[in-house]
Amino acid sequence: MSALAPQVRRWTREEYRKMVEYRLFAPEERVELIEGEVVEMSPKRSPHSTATTLVGDALRLAFGRGHTVRIQEPLALSPTSEPEPDVAVVKGTPRDYRDEHPSTALLIVEVSESSLPYDRTTKASLYAKSSIPEYWVVNLLDDQLEIHRGPSPRVDQPFGYGYTTVFVYGASDVVSPLAAPDRPIAVADLLP
Numbered sequence: 001m002s003a004l005a006p007q008v009r010r011w012t013r014e015e016y017r018k019m020v021e022y023r024l025f026a027p028e029e030r031v032e033l034i035e036g037e038v039v040e041m042s043p044k045r046s047p048h049s050t051a052t053t054l055v056g057d058a059l060r061l062a063f064g065r066g067h068t069v070r071i072q073e074p075l076a077l078s079p080t081s082e083p084e085p086d087v088a089v090v091k092g093t094p095r096d097y098r099d100e101h102p103s104t105a106l107l108i109v110e111v112s113e114s115s116l117p118y119d120r121t122t123k124a125s126l127y128a129k130s131s132i133p134e135y136w137v138v139n140l141l142d143d144q145l146e147i148h149r150g151p152s153p154r155v156d157q158p159f160g161y162g163y164t165t166v167f168v169y170g171a172s173d174v175v176s177p178l179a180a181p182d183r184p185i186a187v188a189d190l191l192p
Contacts, residue, residue: 010036036080050192062183105178128161
């Protein structure tokens, strides 16, 4: 008789939603579904919350009408992934997503302190796999903005995808989102 290695039980978005509906997680628990695994999210400290609000404000100004800036709301990226990025810019109005979460975004932003390595690897790979064209990491540890562009297959990344270019900007720099190239944003405006 041959021994079988233990297998990890992966969940679908539908099963995950039922777990939430049946209150299998405590109300204060912050979790998200990443490639079939229920992952506990890092606690939000004050600088994280401040930066998230600042990023949301800056992106609302940059994108304007016809776009919705979602703060810590789910994205239905695949049958096994429903992350809750700190900020996501999607096309349309909030009512366009009344019945279903968006399945893509023009830009996703994660604000990072303790989650920085995870956001640079696992989250970057997940978003690249989902063809998100641009992914920003607001790095609170170094007061920098890391911009990831060009999703493509990468065997060295957790989910087989990554970004071809990563740019790092300091507080004195100005950047423009790919989907709003004529709307510059000061990096300092994103930092607490």
